[in-house]
Amino acid sequence: MPDSPAIAHGAPEPAHEEHPSYLRHHFNSVEQQADTAGFAMWLFLVTEVMFFSGLFTAYLIYRNWYYPAFVAGSHQLDVRWGTLNTLVLIVSSFTMAMGVWCAQTGRRRGLVLCLSLTCLLGLGFLGIKTIEYREKIEKHHVPGFHYSLQSFVDPQSEPEVYSEYHDKPLPPDMARHTELYFSLYFLMTGMHAAHMIIGVGILAFMILRARAGAYTSGHSTYVLNFGLYWHFIDIVWIYLFALLYLISRHQ
């Protein structure tokens, strides 16, 4: 039945229910297919949570052990860039949600616009992240590559950061553990950025297909599920922002 399209027969069968082209052969109905894909996506996100959980565990343990080093390390991050990036991602989540709505209501041009905006905002996030990373490289805060403790044993060497936080010099033993903080910083944001890059790639692919009207003819599951993925990355970032940038801001 799925393998015998009507053209094979001389006359179309009127009793035969019509199957939309996007219904895969092993599903009974479009609802079942959409339902299944959604469930699979949620489950995939659970595996993603477990993937990040290893890093969060490491973070929690070492933050408890080396709290002063984590505070000093965190002060080296620029909270303004972080806040801006958080805003960028939240707005991109909004445009993504609008995109899902456009797909479900059959608005092709709206969908292309929303996906393009999301894609641009995603690229913007990555761009800002690059600026931040470059700053770390310049300050020798990349673990493993000429890592320098100067900012932590002699905070006054960096007047900008010092004027804001007035950090006391860390004893050399504790200062060394800032390297662990930056390891986790690069690991967690790097893992997050890898997910962003994949997301932007899929977005570009989706924009091309959306222009051809692939998602606005009743089959919007793909957009919906990608939206779930995008929101998930957004949520991960919000945790990362709080854990990495906002340690002891109240002081």
Add this chain to the structure above:
Amino acid sequence: MSATIVSLPDQSTARIPKVNYLTKENGILSWLLTGDHKRIAILYLISITFFFFIGGALAGLIRLELLTPRADLMATDTYNKVFTMHGVIMIFFFLVPSVPATLGNFLIPMMIGAKDLALPRINLLSWYLYMAGGILAIYTMAVGGVDTGWTFTTPLSTHYVNTNVITTGLAVFVAGFSSIFTGLNFIVTIHKMRAPGMTWFRLPLFVWSHYAASLLMVLGTPVLAIAIVLVALERTIGIGVFDPTKGGDPLLFQHLFWFYSHPAVYIMILPGMGVISETISTFSRKRVFGYTAVAFSSVAIAIFGFFVWAHHMFIMGISNYSVLIFSLLTMLVAVPSAIKIFNWTFTLYKGSITFETPMLYSFGFMGLFTIGGLTGVFLGSSGTDIHLTETYFIVAHFHFVMVGGMLMAFLAGIHFWWPKMTGRMYPEKLSQLAAVVTFIGFIFTFFPQFILGVLGMPRRYASYPPEFQVLNVFSTAGATILGVGYLLPVLYLVWSLKYGAVAGDNPWQATGLEWQTQSPPLTENFAEMPAMDHEAYDYEWLEVQNQKRQKEVNSAG
């Protein structure tokens, strides 16, 4: 003993159905690009068998080296590489995917009355990931291997050894994603693709146990993945997360690693338990005793399995309180396993037992798994564990569970569903002989290792004091018998592909939906989509069905 339930069609008229999933399309591409869960299962079966024999050959080298007290067959660091690659290949490329990726892949959609797994392309992707990982592992072996042990223990793996840790890690990482996608596919399929009337408590227990194992794959494997990423980064750029000189802690690696790798033993054993539930019921003609208890015990194993990982770390400097708690939790996980063994035993009680090959393997499983499980309780008690850990007692314990348990179950399953997969029977007497040979070989190989362990012979050394030689010779001799036991099925199963008797739809008179369709099945599995109107393992329903069919034949005649 001649009693049998095998009922084959009249061989003079019986034919393999012309249209089936094997004949539907031809050519190598129709296999490599297939979305059919049954074809993917066959791809897995072939590749898994290949890796099993590589792992087996390495095991043979280990036993040969241990024939004599001195390290004379190979250099000691070569020995380290051999046992490491044996572990890596057997665990990640045989045991983890063995039953789920072959039998589970083939049977779950058929058992629940679906046309395919929910995500056929993801299923094919899993196989490609598995193969990519496997080829990387072989490549690693070709360029010099790795000698950390399969556990990648830090700081050994990150700082000291100068072998191919990264490529091996990458192989395991990639194979891990294959496992994640398989598990995800199974869970989604079982939730969303069941036929009308197929309620959760009408599912065959095989499906329940795969569901539980899939939960472990989906929740555990990502943690292994990140642990491996951390090891690789530690090794390449020295991020310091596991490095005490930078404030990191190697124990964190142990926690992350065993958080996956303990549940992984249940990933390996649970699907095997599913096979045993099917065979025990079929060959004693009784519904599995306490169906609900057996179903929930699978889930209980999956849940408890996540909270016992630190029992691998009793001697690694975790606190006494952790030891106490994890020891207690380890005892708890023995309970659901015992529930299964007891319920299978009660299923046998007053059943009409016959001794076909799958049943022989199943008996082997029950005996060996019980020994393996009970010695696990010794190891879970911290007092005995401190004496026995890192000795051959551990080696014997997990080989009883993994080889005695899982491999027996795998062979039971392969024999049980072979007629369904290929449409043909294998030679019964020869296969019964193979089952017995495997059992005897197994006992000879691994039982002496319990004694060696208690006497204090440490694992992972190429040489040992001469007083241990007698038991080691026993073990090596047993391994030879075991090797024969594994080689036999390959030979006669391949033989049966062409010369085996035509099996018919339901040679064992089993009740599962997979037996109510032709063998080998159609690509869509069923000619018309089934609806489930009876409980699982309902032999009276089957009886009525058979009588109906008989009447139809008679009236037609």
